[in-house]
Amino acid sequence: MSHVESSETTMLRDSLRRFVDKEMPRELARKWDREDIFPRDVFARLCELGVTGLTVSEAYGGTGPNIVATMATIEELAKRSLAVAVPYIMCVCYAGMNIGESGSPQQKAELLPKIAQGKILFAYGLTEPNVGADLASVETTARRQGDKVIVNGAKSFCSGAHLSDYIYCLVRTDSPDKRYKNLSIILIPPSTPGVTVRVTDAIGMKGAPTTDVSLVDVEVPASAIVGGDAGWNNGWSMLVGSVLNVERLEVAAMALGIAEAAVADAWSYSQERVQFGRTISGFQAIRHSLANVRTDLHACRLMLYDAASRVDRGAPCNVESAMAKLFICEKGKSIVLECQTIIGAYGLTREFDIEKYVRDMLILPIAGGSSNIQRNNIANMLGLSKG
Ligand SMILES: Cc1cc2nc3c(=O)[nH]c(=O)nc-3n(C[C@H](O)[C@H](O)[C@H](O)COP(=O)(O)OP(=O)(O)OC[C@H]3O[C@@H](n4cnc5c(N)ncnc54)[C@H](O)[C@@H]3O)c2cc1C
The missing domain is CATH 1.20.140.10 (Butyryl-CoA Dehydrogenase, subunit A, domain 3)
Structure with missing residues (x-):
């Protein structure tokens, strides 16, 4: 059965179109594109419309999950500028969807209310210099050391890592032969010692540009493992x-x-x-x-x-x-x-x-x-x- 848009989604679209006309005029969108700018002030005003709560459940301060409305929001923003649409995705999809689905109870309690308010952006650290489509072969490793996790490796094409609060980083945590059962996801703040982020120059998606991320003996607490202890070596099921x-x-x-x-x-x-x-x-x-x-x-x-x-x-x-x-x-x-x-x-x-x-x-x-x-x-x- 095909989808018929609800009156609520149509109303949301109308208010987004007014927002785009007022806050994202063509001239500004061109400037963001040419100068590779993420307009954080415009994003903050977008959050006031409540659209960053669309993938977060009411229990954590959102109004979702409502994927139709989330897609309508992305569509309306992308008509004018990916410099706002991509950071919106970094908030509601990379952060909201993943923590809502795979986060530990503590991660949900800590992060989801902030995501619903648009205060947290995740960058996706999946792709690596030698790993594109074949993600299960990631070479970045993490090992447990007491209550810490030590990460080493490199990520490439990591959109907006320098703008983000956490890199949602896919790492190998067991021997290479245990394919699909040797992966975990670690939340790494880009400001952590040992993390270096270098903006790269792709032809589009300006405003949330791709980055190369180097990870050298990066130490984060075990509480940064997505899904908590149960998430160790269970990263693949979270991704798919x-x-x-x-x-x-x-x-x-x-x-x-x-x-x-x-x-x-x-x-x-x-x-x-x-x-x-x-x-x-x-x-x-x-x-x-x-x-x-x-x-x-x-x-x-x-x-x-x-x-x-x-x-x-x-x-x-x-x-x-x-x-x-x-x-x-x-x-x-x-x-x-x-x-x-x-x-x-x-x-x-x-x-x-x-x-x-x-x-x-x-x-x-x-x-x-x-x-x-x-x-x-x-x-x-x-x-x-x-x-
Ligand atoms: C602007 C931009 C932003 C990006 N943002 C992010 C991000 O935020 N986070 C992130 O992790 N990644 C990001 N990526 C990376 C993106 O997801 C990868 O480019 C994508 O997964 C493909 O990997 P690859 O380019 O290395 O291609 P490869 O995997 O090297 O593939 C090269 C070509 O071979 C084809 N191919 C590969 N395997 C097969 C197969 N089994 N069968 C048939 N054909 C095959 C592919 O379709 C492709 O045409 C971004 C990329 C770009 C360009």
Whole structure:
């Protein structure tokens, strides 16, 4: 059954659109993109709308979990700027979803109320210099030493580590042959001695840039093990639990928001730009192109919110979330490139936002589980014989 948006979600969207218009005008969003700025003051005002409580249960001061509303928030923010959308994800998804699902009672009591208020951001420390898709092979290690944990290794592409309160760090805690049963997740504040964070220069997602993180004899208390003592060597099940569905969808929601913004810009431009004595929207090729991208957007929206509402209903959605991540990110890429073509030469200049949409969008079929990995997941989950 397809998802029908509730009046509460529509009202939330309306207030987010007013917020974006007022607090995130295009000119500011361009500045954040060009100067790689996280606008913490704007984020703080966003938190006043209560949207950082959407993945936290009422018992801890939130109003969730409400994954449909969380995705609507990401979509609306991503239409204008990932410099706010990504930190929002670092709060509600990386922090809220993971601690809500896998945190120890003490971690929940300490962190969730602050997450609901938007006061805590997590960076995801999964990827490493030698480890991309094959996350179970992480080389960063941690060992117990009394009531301490000592971590050594390196993380790469760790978005926003320098902005975060904790790096949600996947580490190997037993011998390499115990694959999937030798992983734990440790919460590491970036200010801990032995942690060095270096901002790297990816083409998009400015404002919450990727970082390289070096971890040399980093000492944290055993209470930093996600899930407490029971979490030791149980990190893999935390990564692939229902949190994984939300992780796929949050990337898809960004892709949908960016694609919608690109289509809106190309739609308006086509009705203003005059060539051969008429607006280019009068040429059949442009009309068909815009009709196609509107149709693609509709399909993307249905897939995203169908999967999100499945999460909210507790219905199975591993396949649907993988399909949504694959379809929306790949379609999103083709949509923004089509829109850039419609805008023509101006679409290749910094005067127009379409070049930003393209830079941001190119990241999304790769980050958070690449398209090929989603294809593998879909074929495996649907039981396709490997011969
Ligand atoms: C801007 C940006 C932000 C990011 N933010 C974070 C973050 O915050 N935290 C974090 O941990 N990571 C982050 N990442 C890393 C991202 O999640 C990884 O890039 C992703 O997991 C893929 O890893 P890889 O790029 O090393 O590709 P690889 O795993 O090296 O793969 C290279 C290519 O081979 C393909 N491939 C690999 N294995 C298979 C297979 N079994 N079957 C078919 N094809 C395969 C992939 O699809 C890809 O096309 C970010 C990346 C970017 C670009």
